Amino acid sequence: MPETKVSFPHLGSYCVPIEYLFTRGVGVDYVTPPPITRRTLEIGSRYSPDTVCAPFKYNLGNYIETIEAGANTLVQTGGVCRLGYYGELHEQILRDLGYKVRFVNMARASYSNPASFYSEFLSINPDLSLKRVAAVLTLVLKMVEHIDAFESYMRNNVGFECEEGSFDRLHQDFLASLSAVESHKELSAISKLYMRRLKELPINRPKNPLRVGIIGEYYTIMEPFSNHFMEKSLARMGIAVDRWINISNTLLHNPSKKVITHIKDYAKYDMGATAMFSIDKALEFAKKHYDGIIHVKSFGCTPEIDAMTVLQNISNDYKIPILYFSFDSQTSETGIQTRLEAFYDMIVMRKEDRK
Amino acid sequence: MKIGIPRALLYYRYHTLWETFFEELGVETVISPPTNKGILDSGSIYAIDESCLPMKIFLGHVEWLIGRCDMILLPRIASLGRQGSACMRYQAAYDVARNAFRGRQIKLLDYNVDLRKNGGQIETFLSLGRAVGKKRAQSLHAYLAARQADKAVGTAELLHQQDLLRGDRCRILVVGHPYNVYDPYVGGPVLDCLRALNTVPIIADIVDRREALERSANISSTLPWAFNRQLVGAIDIYRRYVDGIVLMSTFPCGPDSLVNEIVVRRVRELPVLNLLIDGQEGSAGLETRLESFVDIIHFKREEDITLA
Numbered sequence: 001m002p003e004t005k006v007s008f009p010h011l012g013s014y015c016v017p018i019e020y021l022f023t024r025g026v027g028v029d030y031v032t033p034p035p036i037t038r039r040t041l042e043i044g045s046r047y048s049p050d051t052v053c054a055p056f057k058y059n060l061g062n063y064i065e066t067i068e069a070g071a072n073t074l075v076q077t078g079g080v081c082r083l084g085y086y087g088e089l090h091e092q093i094l095r096d097l098g099y100k101v102r103f104v105n106m107a108r109a110s111y112s113n114p115a116s117f118y119s120e121f122l123s124i125n126p127d128l129s130l131k132r133v134a135a136v137l138t139l140v141l142k143m144v145e146h147i148d149a150f151e152s153y154m155r156n157n158v159g160f161e162c163e164e165g166s167f168d169r170l171h172q173d174f175l176a177s178l179s180a181v182e183s184h185k186e187l188s189a190i191s192k193l194y195m196r197r198l199k200e201l202p203i204n205r206p207k208n209p210l211r212v213g214i215i216g217e218y219y220t221i222m223e224p225f226s227n228h229f230m231e232k233s234l235a236r237m238g239i240a241v242d243r244w245i246n247i248s249n250t251l252l253h254n255p256s257k258k259v260i261t262h263i264k265d266y267a268k269y270d271m272g273a274t275a276m277f278s279i280d281k282a283l284e285f286a287k288k289h290y291d292g293i294i295h296v297k298s299f300g301c302t303p304e305i306d307a308m309t310v311l312q313n314i315s316n317d318y319k320i321p322i323l324y325f326s327f328d329s330q331t332s333e334t335g336i337q338t339r340l341e342a343f344y345d346m347i348v349m350r351k352e353d354r355k
Numbered sequence: 356m357k358i359g360i361p362r363a364l365l366y367y368r369y370h371t372l373w374e375t376f377f378e379e380l381g382v383e384t385v386i387s388p389p390t391n392k393g394i395l396d397s398g399s400i401y402a403i404d405e406s407c408l409p410m411k412i413f414l415g416h417v418e419w420l421i422g423r424c425d426m427i428l429l430p431r432i433a434s435l436g437r438q439g440s441a442c443m444r445y446q447a448a449y450d451v452a453r454n455a456f457r458g459r460q461i462k463l464l465d466y467n468v469d470l471r472k473n474g475g476q477i478e479t480f481l482s483l484g485r486a487v488g489k490k491r492a493q494s495l496h497a498y499l500a501a502r503q504a505d506k507a508v509g510t511a512e513l514l515h516q517q518d519l520l521r522g523d524r525c526r527i528l529v530v531g532h533p534y535n536v537y538d539p540y541v542g543g544p545v546l547d548c549l550r551a552l553n554t555v556p557i558i559a560d561i562v563d564r565r566e567a568l569e570r571s572a573n574i575s576s577t578l579p580w581a582f583n584r585q586l587v588g589a590i591d592i593y594r595r596y597v598d599g600i601v602l603m604s605t606f607p608c609g610p611d612s613l614v615n616e617i618v619v620r621r622v623r624e625l626p627v628l629n630l631l632i633d634g635q636e637g638s639a640g641l642e643t644r645l646e647s648f649v650d651i652i653h654f655k656r657e658e659d660i661t662l663a
Contacts, residue, residue: 050612089616108577310451
């Protein structure tokens with residue numbers, strides 16, 4: 001049997017900790033999927049059902065391209081929305097296309113029985129050391145937190161960088177340096193070093209910049225290609241961008257119980273997946289007098305569509321503009337830019353009016 | 356006191372239970388009329404454009420009830436425990452309606468099913484009874500009567516359908532959520548058309564639910580949604596008795612977008628038509644597709660007879 005080469009679909013910068021988890025923890029080779037391009041989305045869409053949400057199509061495109069790059073073992077997670085059923089259909093489509101790969105579908109494991117996750121990992125590497133996986137996993141989770149902290153600061157300040165590209169370069173260097181860390185101590189030292197360098201980068205930030213908060217569906221908000229690099233476009237307009245959704249905030253420090261009390265004026269029950277977070281953060285951005293909110297999701301995302309009914313009420317109550325984007329495989333770049341520019345003009349005028 | 360029940364979404368699955376329960380308690384109910392264009396149009400005003408057709412229809416029914424009753428029953432289902440989860444639309448429907456009709460002075464009656472957090476169906480009905488001011492014993496009695504009535508209706512439907520499985524007329528399994536199949540505005544034209552084409556529609560929703568849940572694993576093993584599991588299990592139960600399958604979905608349906616694709620790829624021995632209904636007017640397109648589908652089935656039957 002050929003050597004195991006694992007791969008997992010892209011999601012923002014998280015391919016770095018995921019690679020670390022598989023190579024150091026599970027002890028197998030890892031193939032990072034080629035960067036997402038138009039082609040990724042095109043082949044993903046070609047073999048997906050039409051009305052499935054865009055993340056399914058991106059994931060399928062990643063799988064096909066990573067098989068072409070040498071991967072022979074693919075992993076899919078479970079999830080609370082349609083994501084929970086992605087794996088079985090991805091596997092079926094790849095089989096029907098004739099790809100002979102191993103498909104590890106975490107949706108087969110159950111949360112009520114943590115040992116079942118272990119057995120899914122065992123199917124990737126039978127010689128797996130539970131002790132090593134556990135040790136590496138804690139390091140990987142810390143790594144995720146450092147990446148998220150770095151990117152949060154970056155998102156908020158990159159629009160004001162004095163030298164174009166200085167933030168991006170440092171970001172790339174930071175990510176590249178992570179795969180070499182050997183211990184918690186090293187990880188924390190490197191993260192501190194880069195965080196300091198990041199904060200030392202010269203910026204020309206006005207005292208009272210335009211502030212925009214981004215909310216929305218899990219994949220589309222975290223995978224920059226799928227939202228047409230929305231955060232970058234906003235930065236170029238000189239906007240300080242905030243978003244709360246990332247892996248640390250949602251998975252590692254899940255605040256669901258608190259959230260439902262924050263939003264009780266608007267929602268009595270958990271409306272599913274990220275809907276509560278979208279409502280909670282919209283409310284927070286509104287109360288903090290942000291200049292605007294942008295809501296992003298893939299077309300047809302049920303929980304986020306339901307959240308929109310509530311967001312419209314928040315927008316009315318707090319007089320805060322919300323711009324809604326729904327992305328599919330056919331979304332036009334020009335359309336997005338035009339809408340963003342109009343939104344920008346509007347929030348600038350509102351800010352001047354308020355002076 | 357008068358309770359309004361929207362004739363949409365979960366109504367088609369639970370109406371016998373709800374209606375009998377309130378009747379036993381002596382609580383008057385008013386049910387919105389069968390879906391018509393007016394209801395869909397008014398629902399579309401309150402719904403987000405991108406919402407699925409059943410959600411638009413649901414909001415239209417709620418709107419119709421406003422001012423015609425004292426409280427509106429708004430069911431919410433999050434989890435059915437080991438049977439599986441529910442589409443997030445059911446999970447959010449309560450709060451969506453609450454937000455869409457904010458300022459319209461409506462009182463909502465909760466029917467909240469979340470087996471991960473609360474008790475089973477019986478607790479849900481007891482709290483429903485409490486909300487309309489009935490004693491526990493009264494509610495319990497009414498619930499048991501409702502269960503009985505629901506079971507009787509289910510058994511009668513199943514027996515009737517089993518009769519249809521005999522004889523050699525062309526049978527087509529119609530697989531769709533009850534709120535699509537039984538809604539005269541959505542699934543009605545499809546069933547009428549199939550009958551006019553001299554075929555017998557077999558309804559996948561009419562099935563021994565427990566058996567269907569178990570047998571769904573023969574087709575798909577990680578299916579998370581309870582209602583889809585039942586429909587997929589029904590395919591496994593009926594596949595030997597029918598000549599073709601119509602997958603009836605409404606646009607854009609989250610669960611169906613994946614499940615229908617699995618069915619098309621895994622049920623290979625029968626012709627399968629993937630029919631997506633979007634609420635646009637005009638039936639010519641629908642009739643043409645169903646006609647050609649039935650033609651294919653007839654060709655296939657003749658071929659099979661010749662080969663035999």
